[in-house]
Amino acid sequence: MKYLALVLANLRRKKVRTTLTIGSFAAALFLFGLLIAVRGAFNQGVEVAGADRLIVINRVSLMQPLPIAYRDQILQVPGVKAVTFATWFGGVYQDERNFFPQMVIDPGAWREMYPEYLVSDAEWSDFMKDRQACIVGEATVKRFGWKIGDRIPIRGTYIPGVWQFNLRGIYRGARRDDDTTQFWLRRDYLEENGPAYWKGLVGWYVVKVANPDAAPQVVAAIDGRFANSPWETKTETEKAFAASFVKQVGNIEFLILTIGAVVFFTLLLVTGNTMAIAVRERTGELAVLKTVGFGDVLILWLVLGESLVLALVGGTLGVLTAKAVAPRLSGFMYGAPVYLPASDLAFGVVLALVAGALAGALPALSAMRLKVVDALRRV
């Protein structure tokens, strides 16, 4: 540790170069942080999926409805604890770009099914009193600056007309990753006022199983029950359902990995080059240090130390900036929470240190192997 002062003094000599190298580290790790955060936002649905929940959709596709009569039939399947359902409303608020999911829900079993969505009892009872009520997640409420009591017009796309809803409640997520962009409205209101082709149908069922380990049997039992009917079903765990959506978007993992690799490689080159130049410039000095009794290994550490300090400072700066900037990308990802968790923050810094060590290794080795006689003879 007593040599840290020497390492820092060396770094201070060429301030521009040191700043620039720290800057490259910061840029690389900033990018790394953002990519990780974006990847997390894509996967958040998979991460928070309830292990005890199944999603039942029409076998043909998510866009095809299922009859409401299935609720009672699903409830009879052994192992099923609760059933609720929802329908995609698919409306537009002001402009197409203001996308957020609107779901027609079954108020009866909804809260019990999704304990992670927190609504106060007072707000929930307001919701139950008003047929035109809606409850909206806090992310969406914040995005549009709504407040309780607001009248929100939504233009239907599947069903004609502009529909007015009264904001009666705001739900929060129990965990940070919970989706708080949803807009819930009451099924009975639409059942009465919606078009005839909507009546008696729901979009999908959500099933709570008594024992998550028995989920495969319940899946088979539900799908078996409706096999060869005009409305065949496809049941999946909530996790698998969310994962299939992510997979359809494309190979995000691969894209991020490729970009990350290119960035990392470039960073290695830039830092390696800086350290090589530093060692080359100081050949004479290093020889003098050796002459006055500094050991070979110590010289190795002095050079490596410089590179590690650059990596630590630049890397930390980079990931912290990424952490600060990441939430701003949320609007770009339809309001999904984008953030950098602490574990990835630490991982980023470790990655930077690895890059620093690798980049410093060759120059440090050449400094260590330096022969005093040769070095002193060189100008």
Added chain:
Amino acid sequence: MPIPLIYNIRSVRQRWTSGIVAVLGIAGAVGVFVAMLSMARGFKATFVASGSPGNAIALRAGAASEMISIISLDQVQAIQNAPGVARGPEGPLVSPEVVVIAAFPLKKTGTDANVQIRGTSPRVLEVRENVKVVKGRMFNTGLNELIAGRNVAGTYAGLDLGSTVKFGGGTWTVVGVFDAGGSAFDSELWCDALVLNQVYKRPQNIFQAVTVHLTSPDAFTAFKDALTSDPRLSVEAERERTYYEKNSQALTTMIRVLGTLVAFVMGIGAVFGALNTMYSAVSERTREIATMRALGFGGGSVVASFVFESLFIAGLGGVLGCAAALPVNGLTTGTINFQTFSHLAFAFKITPDLLAVGVGFALLMGLIGGVPPALRAVRRPVAAALREM
């Protein structure tokens, strides 16, 4: 008097290790930039190719896509009698269409992805002249037969020519493969609209969109005016090309923004690398520069010389980056299009102008990385620099 350019090229060769680093740094940024933009471009091209200049599409007023539009049979009849609609030997060239999606397992991952299934008029090939059946035959009217886009068989399991599939309560046979020239249709399955309505238990006289072949691209205005002025119809007409371009916008913008952001940050890193290289080049050559100035080369020519050196390095990086990105050209990938909730295959598309943009980006980085060190080179007093070891 300008300093000969060969001086700079020789000096880069002399210090090739640090030169290579700057070149590769810039190449990395340019490569990622070009690859990401080519993805956005390929996606957009796939959509734009779906629309023919001589076609128009009619949707329910206010509907942004086919998925959420409804058109009744009497509206279809009014549309096909509108002015500007081309006529074939068997009547007007229109295709009232129904679109549904069904899930099929992806070959690559085994997970399900949504395929768009389009019920069309049996005369659709006359309406959409850019679509040709290349293998097998066209589907027959009234039968549960499908023709598959050329990307379908390669992307999904169980949809090869001749195979049978079950969906929507019916059993279907794939009787043909069609080529739609790299457009979004290449990811679709087509069948008879009336059969599709029947199998999906939808009303027989309801369609979602009507595609119309116009007598000429100029006939569009007359066609559109006739539709909008008819009080019986609440439909909107758009050129097919405009319609598909609009539908691709959200994702194209997202890829482009993401790509530019990544390239920008990488560019900053690369500029730092270039600055480092150039600064050390300048400081290593302090005496050389002073000598040149003592010989009578002006400050301006020294600056120009160093900026040229930086641009030379950056240009090499740009070319290398473009070359590294080239292999992705034509590579097919797929993504979900949130406008239709269906999976769509598209190819990366690198065009000469995209490469020019890439090299331009590299030169910009070279300029930013070269000017400050070049200015530093001339600021040292000649006498002081010459005295220095």
